[in-house]
Amino acid sequence: MSSIDKNMETMVLNYSKSPIAITTRDSQYLVPGSTDGVPAEFPLTVSEIIYINSISDIFKVGYLWFDPAVEEEMYGALRITDWRTIMRDEQIDDIILHPTADKLREVIDIQRPRYFERIYGRYIGLKNAGAPISGSVEKIMSLRRKEFADGKVTSEIQINLTAPAEIHQEETNKQLEEMKKQIAELTALLAAQKDAPADTAQAAAKPKPAAKKTTAKGTGTKAKET
Numbered sequence: 001m002s003s004i005d006k007n008m009e010t011m012v013l014n015y016s017k018s019p020i021a022i023t024t025r026d027s028q029y030l031v032p033g034s035t036d037g038v039p040a041e042f043p044l045t046v047s048e049i050i051y052i053n054s055i056s057d058i059f060k061v062g063y064l065w066f067d068p069a070v071e072e073e074m075y076g077a078l079r080i081t082d083w084r085t086i087m088r089d090e091q092i093d094d095i096i097l098h099p100t101a102d103k104l105r106e107v108i109d110i111q112r113p114r115y116f117e118r119i120y121g122r123y124i125g126l127k128n129a130g131a132p133i134s135g136s137v138e139k140i141m142s143l144r145r146k147e148f149a150d151g152k153v154t155s156e157i158q159i160n161l162t163a164p165a166e167i168h169q170e171e172t173n174k175q176l177e178e179m180k181k182q183i184a185e186l187t188a189l190l191a192a193q194k195d196a197p198a199d200t201a202q203a204a205a206k207p208k209p210a211a212k213k214t215t216a217k218g219t220g221t222k223a224k225e226t
Helices: 046-055 071-078 089-097 101-108 113-128 135-149 164-195 198-205
Strands: 009-014 020-023 028-031 040-045
Touching: 009 046, 020 046, 028 040, 040 046, 046 071, 089 101, 089 113, 101 135, 113 135
Parallel strands: none
Antiparallel strands: 009 040, 020 028
8 A cells, every 4th residue: 555645634424414523633523414415525635534434433434424536545555445335325324214134133243332322323314314114123122232232243043935015015915905995896886886786776776674572371372353
């Protein structure tokens, strides 16, 4: 890797809507959140970025990013070798909204608590916005967060081979088919009532007389007519 000028100023990018607080040797800053999908830019020197990285994992877990034109050089200066695997917000959203067993394993295998908290924050944001999230995803997010709270870095969560999203979709399809069937039956019933003759409809609506009750007296001899 070629040497990099530590006094050089570069932009750090915040793609999240939430502002990010950072601390340098001499100052504290608040990097604004993105607007309408456009990331906020904040100027920092390479020296400041290296210091921030030494006391925080903010670059390691994807809270702040670099311009694609210089990102390889910057991650090299920070000695972050796995930077290509850091998930973008849209990748996290895809896992939450369109989960598969393999995608969820990526989340479960995360061992940095703050990295998981970033993913959990995206999950809560989507949930509060009313996004369709399967029960399997909700359960996994809750269980993995509890594991971190209990100090379990390596997860013990097991995932079924069948993708939760497919299970969720299958259940939804069954419910839709049942609703279509009920609607069809109701439509046919209404059509039959509409086409029925008026006298038939009135006869059907007219209450039937109650059956007469007979009481036998004596030994059952037929009453004599007068």
